[in-house]
Amino acid sequence: MKSYKYKHGVTLVEILVVVAIIALLTTMVIGIAARISNQSKERGLECTCALLESALQEYHEYTGKFPEQPEKNFTNVPVHSEYLYKELHLIPESREILEKIPDSLVKNEYGAADTPAEIYDPWGTVLDYRYVPGDNFPEIISAGPDKIFGTADDISNK
Numbered sequence: 001m002k003s004y005k006y007k008h009g010v011t012l013v014e015i016l017v018v019v020a021i022i023a024l025l026t027t028m029v030i031g032i033a034a035r036i037s038n039q040s041k042e043r044g045l046e047c048t049c050a051l052l053e054s055a056l057q058e059y060h061e062y063t064g065k066f067p068e069q070p071e072k073n074f075t076n077v078p079v080h081s082e083y084l085y086k087e088l089h090l091i092p093e094s095r096e097i098l099e100k101i102p103d104s105l106v107k108n109e110y111g112a113a114d115t116p117a118e119i120y121d122p123w124g125t126v127l128d129y130r131y132v133p134g135d136n137f138p139e140i141i142s143a144g145p146d147k148i149f150g151t152a153d154d155i156s157n158k
């Protein structure tokens, strides 16, 4: 019986091994890239939260209170965000800080053109705002990478 053996070129097994290695490397690179992208977005969110916190502090110094938003209803997040933007916009010092938030994160995608803008997280979801009188400080909530509120990856300034 003759055995078939390639003297030149590569065997099917060698090709499969190379394909498997390339697939594995590609998966690793995509995974690392996604993680780096999420980390940079988390840092972006920290910056936005820090700006909103200083704007809220200025608001508090000016008015003696924080904008009140006790409702916890994630379906109304755009309304909460618009309310936060509108309130902070009323106080000159807060408005100045608000203007430091990148334009790409301040958009008016809900409501009519003359309604206040909403503030977005780096994943493109509206930021929620909540403040119950008696709390130490308002809460700013991002839906996180999965863009869904109420899940484990949500990020809060608290």
Ligand SMILES: [Ca+2]
Residues within 6 Å of the ligand: 142, 143, 144, 145, 146, 147, 148, 149, 150, 151, 152, 153, 154
């Ligand atoms: Ca989430």
